[in-house]
Amino acid sequence: MSFFGRELRVATFGESHGKAIGVVIDGVPAGLPLTEEDIRRELDRRMFCNIPVLNPRCEPEEFEVLSGIKEGRTQGTPIAIVLWNKRVISSYYDELWMRPRPGHADLAYYLKYGANYDHRGGGRASGRTTAALVAAGAVAKRLLSIIGAEVVGHIVELGGVQISREYTIDDIKSSWSKPIPVVDEDAMRAMLDKIVEAVKEGDSIGGAAEVWIVGVPPGLGEPAFDKIKADLAKAAMSIPSAVAFEIGAGIRLSRMKGSEANDPIVLKNGKVGLATNKVGGTLGGITVGEPVWFRTYFKPTPSVRKPQQTVDLARREPYMLQFKGRYDVTTVPKALVALEAMAAIVIADHALRAGLIRRDRPLQ
Amino acid sequence: MSFFGRELRVATFGESHGKAIGVVIDGVPAGLPLTEEDIRRELDRRMFCNIPVLNPRCEPEEFEVLSGIKEGRTQGTPIAIVLWNKRVISSYYDELWMRPRPGHADLAYYLKYGANYDHRGGGRASGRTTAALVAAGAVAKRLLSIIGAEVVGHIVELGGVQISREYTIDDIKSSWSKPIPVVDEDAMRAMLDKIVEAVKEGDSIGGAAEVWIVGVPPGLGEPAFDKIKADLAKAAMSIPSAVAFEIGAGIRLSRMKGSEANDPIVLKNGKVGLATNKVGGTLGGITVGEPVWFRTYFKPTPSVRKPQQTVDLARREPYMLQFKGRYDVTTVPKALVALEAMAAIVIADHALRAGLIRRDRPLQ
């Protein structure tokens, strides 16, 4: 359902063309410095206003924090954030009523919810709903800063173009000031070309985002089912359009021999660590003090202008659909920010669960 | 932790060289036909006794059902299954004390649990623990049969060798009688060669398994966080050595354009369905009446005979480790059976959650 997390909990709500979307975040200890500015910064990052082709009608989110914050600090009670939906043109969606867009959640929603599905803008399945995740992620990121952990991400593949250079965490952070957050300048330009090409064709593209969580202490995660890699996988695969998840080198690891795949264990300045970190920062699902990193792949936006084969569910006959509304030529940039948010929520949840962050008293 | 599921719940326990491993399964309605034979069949499938190089000391599991079954039917109460550990030679592990094997959970466990870690056989992180999952999966598979759903899986990649032919569900089932369950005869032989080669080299290999759930009705799964693809991802990534997860065509989808990636919606014998099923049987995380399918990639077994760099944690100095105990040259065949089990648990849980299987009265 729309509830996630164990000790750090979020409940999201809202349809794309309804009154509002929003999120309730519970479990945050009292005394965490948190302002609306912290939330706005992350929401703005998600808008990609500096690249018009990605977001032609760029407007900042209008949101309200209804509870849980007092004079710039958390109260220890649920933080409710409402993001008001803008006046939107829903008329483009009239043709789509009972005519599910291929690749979109439409078909599943008609089957499960029938005529009660608010199909305008994709309703509850809209990519817009990730804005609520990003707002929650802003809170989780702030919470992680308490233990010195930080979550950063970038795009590693778009429209089939992959980055092909080494990079540091600083490179990733620097990439945030670019049109799209890509550490490899050449790849970024090729990706932008792919975007323009797809727009021209009335088509869409997918890609992959990578997230790093640095400063994670060892000992987070639990054996069997609450492995960090498992919880990150669930979190990542909850994002609309996510189709694959890799922890560390992922599939590349599965094609190596054991002797190549294993990261040697070494002493680094007197601390035990990994010489390399192909495994992605966890062993047995538990952090070892190395950065945790993972990739998530997103399919292309299902809405395209090209005609597509569907069925008119009311008449039960085939229907050729040509979407005329606005659509994101690729969801990857926005999904990246949502992915960081979900990663922050997962790690902060585990930090609470492990008792690394206490909740019986205010943060100092 | 070692608890999984919402309405169908499992709790696993046990260390590799302790007294026993086991599982408690709760939430199964009363009246489901279930015998020890149903459980044994799945446990036997996991042993791969017919391919000695994979399992040199092949012995069937000794297990006991302690509760929840009465005269061949479930009682509606928790089903507790204990799998007794065999007499095992733990002496091989003496050298490993405080010397974590690279790539293994050892390092994480020493950091989190200290000297309390029962390192023999990998303790709680041992691949052996998947036998408990397989026992639980046997129950879940039986429960799914009530709604006409079936879970089948096969190996699609091993040691870098991939299958390269089309296949049906029947092909997958037929493959179970082969030395390893691979639908492509040529690929299978190449994979077996890779196994032999790795054994000779004292090395190990990884690969990928694919699972299909057929007969799944539409409407299972929930928006936002309890998406089928998200729950399957968590379930799959809980299995030891899992490093990547793909729903449907996964990464391949992310490299297509939208117009290619979208599965056309069509009428099939009067029923709405997908012309193709690249997306893997769910849209918006909810089933649409098509088979659900996904892949999981596993890294090579970390234990290898080649010398590897580690640290003696007691002396805090480098140590070259050469593992002399028994090890699985690849965990993929066993992991496949565990993957089917986890898939069955996830789908049965959602069938209960959706009310498709009732629990206020006995099954008829």
Place this chain on the structure above:
Amino acid sequence: MSFFGRELRVATFGESHGKAIGVVIDGVPAGLPLTEEDIRRELDRRMFCNIPVLNPRCEPEEFEVLSGIKEGRTQGTPIAIVLWNKRVISSYYDELWMRPRPGHADLAYYLKYGANYDHRGGGRASGRTTAALVAAGAVAKRLLSIIGAEVVGHIVELGGVQISREYTIDDIKSSWSKPIPVVDEDAMRAMLDKIVEAVKEGDSIGGAAEVWIVGVPPGLGEPAFDKIKADLAKAAMSIPSAVAFEIGAGIRLSRMKGSEANDPIVLKNGKVGLATNKVGGTLGGITVGEPVWFRTYFKPTPSVRKPQQTVDLARREPYMLQFKGRYDVTTVPKALVALEAMAAIVIADHALRAGLIRRDRPLQ
């Protein structure tokens, strides 16, 4: 935390003098007829506008449904309800800063949350927060109507005055049109006298409410920990000021001999049932087709005008506190409506969990 329920889930938020309180309800199947009027009716019942001494500044709640409803029916997605807080006079609370009111949550909140506690109006611990429960309860009651179940309640004790006549479910419903919902006219008048007396004395009174859920089918509830009586107890004891819970005849049962306490099992119109229902409608925690009924006791409102001994936490010295703000002379009438709401949520949750209400398709 502020999250409750398994398959029917609620998340509440909000402080008494903050912007708003509210609730997100998730798990409701699509197609349930539900209007703002359904919610308003329950919220109005909680206001007791017809008895001025209980609610001197009676104003209807201003609320908005932000999501989950479409044209008078549920969408199957989370229903978010915001109840805007009125302009309130917080100045009465200035004296209370760092001076916890005896009997109130203040002390616990100062210890747990420190200076981050929004103490105005009792913040998150305010009785006002039960309005959000009542809104959620309106949804749950509507959902229960699908299976023919209904939740009704009345006051059975107030200020030490107890009712002393037999009554039917119809009597309980009729009592809702009285100043306070009491089936016994004489007792009601004596209770009203107690209210007036307490107001005059600047004191407060407690009491007990009883809730009946009729039309509950057999087979709801689970052995061991998800017993109906256990879940109702948790739900009831979550309401501010709740101090005791009894299922059925409760304590009176504990003082009988077994031969008296046991309800004979009989055939009623060919159906198996209980001759009496002292046990409260469940056996072994599972419903048997008889009405489920229970009582909850509430302590008197902690805020009174009489001077009370407390500590000035800032100066760490004793302080005599005399509360000058508005307070409810008794919380029992409002708590009763919240209690019905929580009972409805618990039973509807179990109906979903048992599969009695399906969620893979819209309600018919």
Place this chain on the structure above:
Amino acid sequence: MSFFGRELRVATFGESHGKAIGVVIDGVPAGLPLTEEDIRRELDRRMFCNIPVLNPRCEPEEFEVLSGIKEGRTQGTPIAIVLWNKRVISSYYDELWMRPRPGHADLAYYLKYGANYDHRGGGRASGRTTAALVAAGAVAKRLLSIIGAEVVGHIVELGGVQISREYTIDDIKSSWSKPIPVVDEDAMRAMLDKIVEAVKEGDSIGGAAEVWIVGVPPGLGEPAFDKIKADLAKAAMSIPSAVAFEIGAGIRLSRMKGSEANDPIVLKNGKVGLATNKVGGTLGGITVGEPVWFRTYFKPTPSVRKPQQTVDLARREPYMLQFKGRYDVTTVPKALVALEAMAAIVIADHALRAGLIRRDRPLQ
């Protein structure tokens, strides 16, 4: 279902006349000193071997710890404990087949589980199942000792006889060496008389137990739904035969005026605390550093030798039942030990949830 707890989790299983009952406890950090002796001590306390009329065939439990402990310390992994069922005479139950005992779970189980119900000894609903809780409670008590908290309980009412003297925690502990743990010598003798009388009459009696948790730090418990009082209520009402729960002075509080009921807040040796503790140690559901105490009432054992009216479900006709098997004349003494266990689990769970006990590293 049979799963309980959030960060400290237990899963119980087993039927009274099946192979075994048992429990899996998960979430305990590594390094906690814990031996089989710790578990045996609590299991022995539950047997009441020194009062033959309560337990004619007193035999110590035969149990095995299957996992989670290594050399006298917890491993941080699930602790599985199996309690083997003794050879028992099930023949007494033949007459009871399809003839539910009034007051017992039988009727509910036949309705929910049909012929799959293992009715011998009450199956899953047997009082015997509390032995598994007691084993888990032994672990939780050990865990609480880490933070200096202790759980003790005594019987405050039996067969209508109530204790009537003041007592200290030490008095409660001293009472454990008496035939039944009652602080008031006169009351104890009167209670023993009631037991003898009930045995003679072939009847049974109920009563009440009180539990104190001392050494609980402030700040445990959460607003809204995870209040300590709510979680204790659920835990207590999960025990077979529990019919009522009171936190602190409970019902007595509800009959006081606010000015009487409120515990004054005072400085005690420089620490803020309550002058009295009528409220039971929590305010707003959160601990304040005072002992937490509560009562639970239990109905008389439903099985009695007197003839009772029931229905033969197979023939659908009335049946007069006279139970001939062994039965506990009162379950209160055993229930008390289970109640302590459940209280320990709840408080330890909250200590973990609040981060008071860490789980990312071994206990020191």
